[in-house]
């Protein structure tokens with residue numbers, strides 16, 4: 545039996561434990577298990593936003609002489625988190641928009657060809673590719689991967705063997721199952737057929753070490769409001785391998801991607817380097833928040849975060865086996881910690897009313913992913929092992945008592 549004292553001992557030995565105090569914890573009674581959807585608010589971000597709003601008030605438009613550098617500067621700070629080099633990352637727009645820009649740029653560069661993605665991919669990624677395929681008259685093919693294990697190297701290689709696949713879009717960590725894809729192996733297998741891979745790092749960056757350069761990755765995008773703690777709607781990032789930057793052109797020809805922007809010339813000519821993938825005026829307040837979140841991650845170190853994250857998910861899985869499996873839950877994530885990202889998916893036939901009771905009565909915040917998954921994401925920077933224990937204990941308790949049987953099971957706007 546795994547007692548709460550075991551989780552307390554793990555917390556006492558946790559070298560990252562002090563980072564929790566660097567975040568706003570408004571309610572100590574609330575167990576937050578959704579850091580993979582929206583990270584907590586760093587205290588430093590409150591100060592950074594105060595500084596920036598003061599600067600806005602004082603400097604007015606003159607502030608732009610410094611603010612204009614921020615998308616590249618924050619990209620360079622973020623680069624080590626994803627194993628990219630200087631000048632290979634910019635922070636701008638949303639993940640959805642960046643995915644569109646890079647996928648369209650790759651497709652144009654290849655002069656057409658099929659697109660390939662996983663049938664179970666995150667919705668926005670699928671929808672963007674569907675739109676691109678329709679607009680360019682190219683085929684969109686689907687990988688039918690195992691929903692728990694996710695896409696594997698062999699099936700990507702087999703799909704690319706047709707020889708006409710221009711681009712594959714894949715998540716590094718799957719948003720539902722948490723399956724961790726083998727980025728270097730899949731990138732290499734696709735490259736054998738001259739296929740580019742665009743990696744979506746939204747669910748991995750900040751919880752799992754990513755090494756884009758060592759993995760030979762060509763393109764990547766990701767969001768900053770999950771494990772990077774940039775805040776709701778914070779700008780996303782994009783990565784383009786240096787040797788490809790001059791080859792690719794953004795389909796959104798905005799003035800922030802223009803060479804000599806303030807000459808305001810008659811025609812668009814892309815800037816040299818990564819800046820050509822900017823579109824319009826960046827969110828400077830959002831960038832300040834991203835920078836503050838990234839500094840905390842760098843201070844903690846991605847390797848240390850990964851070790852703690854694996855320990856947190858190991859405890860979640862062990863507690864699932866002991867307390868939840870007998871109540872009808874099924875582990876819907878890879879059992880091997882090496883094959884899993886930072887969250888754990890637990891399936892149950894009546895997951896939605898269970899989730900509602902968990903949030904509204906038990907004060908645990910997970911999220912629900914249809915049709916049947918309760919997703920627990922304990923971000924390693926501020927989560928404690930007792931948070932895992934308490935979350936599972938409250939989850940087991942409510943199902944044992946049958947509290948969810950009286951809960952309204954109609955759908956909600958946001959889950």
Ligand SMILES: *Cc1c(COP(=O)(O)O)cnc(C)c1O
Nearest residue numbers: 638639640666719744746747767
């Ligand atoms: C969170 C997430 C996104 C978010 O896209 P937005 O444009 O920020 O809404 C995209 N893709 C994946 C895989 C995600 O996990």
